[in-house]
Amino acid sequence: METPHLSEAMDNPATVRIKGIREGLLITLGEGDWLEARQTLLEHLRQQAEFLRGGRLILDVGNRVLRAAELGQLRDEISEEDLSLWGVLSNSPVTEQTAQTLGLATRINKPKVERTSQPLDTTLTGEQAVLVRRTLRSGFSLQHNGHVIVVGDVNPGAEIIAGGDVVVWGRLRGMVHAGADGNEDAVVCALDLSPTQLRIAGQIATTPRHRGKPQPELARLQDGQVVAELWSAGKK
Amino acid sequence: MGAKVITLTSGKGGVGKTTATANLAAALATDGHKVVCIDADIGLRNLDVVLGLENRIVYDLVDVVEGRCRLRQAMIRDKRLPELFLIPAAQTRDKTAISPSDMVRLCDDLRPECDWVLIDSPAGIERGFRNAIAPADTILVVTNPEVSAVRDADRIIGLIEAEEKGPALLIINRVKPELIKREEMLSPDDVLELLAVELLGVIPDDPNVLLSTNRGLPIALDGKSKAGQAFRNIARRLQGESVPFMELTDQGNIFGRLSRLIRPGSA
Numbered sequence: 001m002e003t004p005h006l007s008e009a010m011d012n013p014a015t016v017r018i019k020g021i022r023e024g025l026l027i028t029l030g031e032g033d034w035l036e037a038r039q040t041l042l043e044h045l046r047q048q049a050e051f052l053r054g055g056r057l058i059l060d061v062g063n064r065v066l067r068a069a070e071l072g073q074l075r076d077e078i079s080e081e082d083l084s085l086w087g088v089l090s091n092s093p094v095t096e097q098t099a100q101t102l103g104l105a106t107r108i109n110k111p112k113v114e115r116t117s118q119p120l121d122t123t124l125t126g127e128q129a130v131l132v133r134r135t136l137r138s139g140f141s142l143q144h145n146g147h148v149i150v151v152g153d154v155n156p157g158a159e160i161i162a163g164g165d166v167v168v169w170g171r172l173r174g175m176v177h178a179g180a181d182g183n184e185d186a187v188v189c190a191l192d193l194s195p196t197q198l199r200i201a202g203q204i205a206t207t208p209r210h211r212g213k214p215q216p217e218l219a220r221l222q223d224g225q226v227v228a229e230l231w232s233a234g235k236k
Numbered sequence: 237m238g239a240k241v242i243t244l245t246s247g248k249g250g251v252g253k254t255t256a257t258a259n260l261a262a263a264l265a266t267d268g269h270k271v272v273c274i275d276a277d278i279g280l281r282n283l284d285v286v287l288g289l290e291n292r293i294v295y296d297l298v299d300v301v302e303g304r305c306r307l308r309q310a311m312i313r314d315k316r317l318p319e320l321f322l323i324p325a326a327q328t329r330d331k332t333a334i335s336p337s338d339m340v341r342l343c344d345d346l347r348p349e350c351d352w353v354l355i356d357s358p359a360g361i362e363r364g365f366r367n368a369i370a371p372a373d374t375i376l377v378v379t380n381p382e383v384s385a386v387r388d389a390d391r392i393i394g395l396i397e398a399e400e401k402g403p404a405l406l407i408i409n410r411v412k413p414e415l416i417k418r419e420e421m422l423s424p425d426d427v428l429e430l431l432a433v434e435l436l437g438v439i440p441d442d443p444n445v446l447l448s449t450n451r452g453l454p455i456a457l458d459g460k461s462k463a464g465q466a467f468r469n470i471a472r473r474l475q476g477e478s479v480p481f482m483e484l485t486d487q488g489n490i491f492g493r494l495s496r497l498i499r500p501g502s503a
Contacts, residue, residue: 023398054363072341079335084366086336103340103371105400135432137394138387155390155430173430 016044023108024056024086034064038074045081056086058108066095071102129164136160136174145181156196162186168193171214175199184221193217193228200226238347239272242354242474243372244407247388249359251380252409252439255449256467257356258286262454263471265320269351272311272321274342276368277358278333281325287314288452289322298326301338307345316457321350331363336370343371352474361395369396374474375404376436381411381422390431405436407470412441413484437470439463440484 016037017028029037041059045052057078066088075085087105090096096106128146138157142148147164158174160166165187166178172190177199179186184201192214194207200219205226216231244253244260254277261273274297275283284290292312295305300323307323314320326333339355346353357368369375375396379389389406396404408424415421424438442463448455456467462482469479 075337079337082332084336102337137397138391139394153430153432157387157391 016041018044018048021058021108023105024058025052026058026060026089026108028060029062029064031062034066034070041074042077042081045078045083049081053082055083057083058087058089058105059085060089061092061095063091064095065092066090066098068098068101071095071098071104075102075104135170138174154190154195165189187218187220189216189218189231191216193219198226239343239350239353240474241343241347241371241373242352242376243276243357243368243374244354244376244378245357245365245368245392246359246378246385247361247365247392248379248385251378251385252445253359253378254282254286254356255445256376256378256407256409256439257283257354258449259454259456259464259467260471260474261287261320261352261354262314262317263456263468264352264354264474265314265317266457266468267471267475268319269475270319270321270349271352271354272323272346272350274323274339274353274355275325276339276355276364278325278364279327279330280358281327283356284312284322284324285452286449287320287322287454289314289324290452293324296324296326297342298329298333300342301334307342307349331358331367334367336366339367340371361392365392365395369399369401372401375401376407377404377431377433378407378409379427379431380409381416381424381427383422386422386427386430393431393433404433406431406433407437407439408435409439410441411438411484435481436473437466438481438484439466440482 015030019026027041029041071088078085085104087108088095088099089106089108099106129149130144130146131149131151132142133151135152136142136150136154136158138155140158143161145163148160148162149167151169153170154160154168154172154174154176156173160174161177161180163181163183164178166176168190170190171192172195174195175197176188176195178188179201182201186200188198188200194214198205198207198219200221203221203224203226217228218231219226219228244257246253257273261271265271273283275281278298284293289312295310297310299305300307300310310323311321312324314322343353355368355372358364377389377392379385393404396402408427411424412421416423424435428435440462442461444458444461445455445463448458455461455464458464466482469482472479
């Protein structure tokens with residue numbers, strides 16, 4: 001199981017550790033008696049009620065074996081604090097099953113957006129890129145200091161902001177900003193280049209309507225203007 | 237483990253979530269299933285009106301959640317279909333009156349009681365939407381062949397995927413075959429190309445739907461209506477039957493042929 005655990009919190013039974021992640025607030029409970037840990041957690045939530053209000057909680061309960069009654073009660077108590085229990089992470093399959101029965105998530109996605117800001121392990125020096133293999137839907141924002149490669153579509157309403165180049169193996173219809181840090185050599189290419197708006201460094205362009213059958217294109221800056229040209233094999 | 241919980245949502249308002257909920261519920265109940273609809277649009281309830289049950293409300297969803305009544309007491313039995321029940325929303329409260337876990341608990345209580353639970357989600361992506369999708373086994377996204385509605389549907393599908401509630405199924409409502417033929421409206425294929433989800437049904441635009449919702453009489457009960465037929469087909473697909481999609485473009489041809497048949501006689 002690839003459930004992240006903050007091991008340092010486990011050493012001290014009295015601690016409740018809160019960390020913001022993409023899905024909400026990840027709370028790691030210390031080890032020890034469940035009732036005690038629960039009490040500590042609830043007190044913690046009450047103390048920070050103003051700050052946490054309306055938040056989604058993901059609870060990491062470690063190795064504890066929890067039954068529906070225990071988890072259900074905690075969920076209710078959490079919802080009374082104007083918070084919602086969204087997921088439970090556990091090393092115990094029993095607890096995981098309990099959580100699933102209650103309709104709670106038992107694993108969190110690997111944080112996509114946050115992760116993009118971390119340098120990736122690549123063999124090419126100085127060329128950092130993030131590869132996303134999914135369709136970016138409306139409302140999704142992908143920001144990365146290096147290059148961005150998407151295998152999938154970028155739908156209208158989604159945005160990509162990259163320090164370097166943007167390559168879309170699919171339809172690019174959202175907003176894309178390459179060379180966002182001012183890199184005028186950045187390029188954007190896509191199998192179907194029809195973004196709502198295309199920016200390279202400080203220049204902004206939109207896509208003309210009705211362009212017939214889509215063909216792979218590459219957009220770059222030429223004399224301070226965004227130009228898009230058809231991609232053909234062998235051409236540079 | 238009992239009932240299947242289905243949530244209808246859309247992001248954008250006014251695309252026909254409530255109408256679709258009422259009609260699918262009526263169609264499923266006509267097929268002999270026990271169906272409970274829940275109106276999750278607290279503060280802006282409509283499903284009771286569309287089902288024609290407005291004047292029977294005594295207790296509502298918030299009363300159940302807050303323990304002022306038993307679940308059974310809030311379930312209003314439909315006047316025509318004895319297997320169809322409605323749990324109405326509270327009109328005097330707002331979305332924060334209940335939490336997603338309240339909805340999960342409520343649906344767990346309903347599961348052994350019936351065959352289907354249909355939840356009518358409010359528009360938007362906030363608390364009300366979260367409440368509505370929390371207990372869902374399957375989520376149906378309703379959209380219209382309009383750019384703005386499709387954009388919102390795309391966002392909603394992304395949120396559903398992030399909640400691991402997917403894959404969502406799509407209903408395209410209010411499709412006008414004549415306009416598609418003239419390329420003045422997005423076709424179901426255009427919508428599907430963008431959203432890339434499974435299509436559950438296409439409902440043709442039909443002015444009788446408006447009449448039926450105003451009268452509180454779901455069009456799915458009208459054997460002659462094409463929209464009603466489309467809703468009944470979706471209900472059968474939900475039951476696992478493979479029902480071919482209706483040929484919407486034929487409608488124009490039939491009318492064309494009919495008018496051609498009639499005109500010589502009347503002239």
